[in-house]
Amino acid sequence: MDIQLKRGLLDICVLAAIKNKASYGYKIIKDMKPYIELSESTLYTILKRLETANMLTVHTAEHGGRLRKYYHITPKGLERIDFFKNEWKEIMSIYRFITKEDVADE
Amino acid sequence: MNKQEFLAQLGKGLLGLPQEDLVERIAFYSEMIDDRMEEGLSESEAVSEIGPVNSVVAQILADTPPTKLVKKQIEPPRALKAWEIVLIVLGSPIWISLLITFIAIIIAAYIAVWSVIVTLWSIEGSFVACSLGGILSGILFACNGNALTAVAIISIGLVCAGLSIFMLYICKTATKGAFMLTKAPMLWAKKHLIKRGA
Secondary structure, eight states: OOHHHHHHHHHHHHHHHTSSSOEEHHHHHHHHTTTOOOOHHHHHHHHHHHHHTTSEEEEEEEETTEEEEEEEEOHHHHHHHHHHHHHHHHHHHHHHHHHHHHHHHO | OOHHHHHHHHHHHTTTSOHHHHHHHHHHHHHHHHHHHHTTOOHHHHHHHHOOHHHHHHHHHHHSOHHHHHHHHHSOSOOOOHHHHHHHHHHHHHHHHHHHHHHHHHHHHHHHHHHHHHHHHHHHHHHHHHHHHHHHHHHHHHHTTOHHHHHHHHHHHHHHHHHHHHHHHHHHHHHHHHHHHHHHHHHHHHHHHHHHHO
16 A cells, blocks of 8 residues: 555554554554554554644553553544544545546546 | 563664653563563564564654754763663562652651650640649639648649750750751752762
């Protein structure tokens, strides 16, 4: 997939991974793996960016004798997902336009 | 490679980052390795899944805005070494609880010392009250013509007054001592900080 396109989608995917329930780093990567690959350092950068944009909050909790960071989505993060869904409708109409051209050419 | 080696090399590679970023990155990768091991991977498998240290370092540095790297150059040279940060991160469950215990002990010691002071002052207060009460009630008895009782009570009052003067001296000395005791660790900490800063 195109790098620019992937970059835009990854933010939404990370938000989607914590949408229903707070999650932690490794679980986010694991949950996304069947759909889209992302490395630890990319995830770190995305989490930082989303935190700065107030789309998620971070809470540290004790787990099995060590500390683990949990990421919680905020109302703003949920809004971002909804916004993306609407955007996608536009993209789909563009997609239809593109594929229609293909047919006309043949 | 085991986890500690990985984190130490990572820390070494990221020394150009501001310290708080470095600590956070190491904690992040430490958590990632721990979570993989919890899934049943061995330590070396978990580390190798993260990828070679060099490429992890390269990607992190590529993601870091140059302003951060430049800012780091301007910062004062005293910084924790990579292995110190690894130890702090790995040992955090232990040292946090130790630190809390240590603070609790110091607070308990202060409470103990100051409760002795409070006790001494309340004894002093009761001596003063006894002497005032004794002399006043002695005068009342005297007015009623009960001379023998009056003399006895007034003399008890005077004894209390004497004791209260003696006690006042003890109280003052003890309070001074307690203040010194409270100040001493503060002074020590301040001196230590100044030495470090110089």
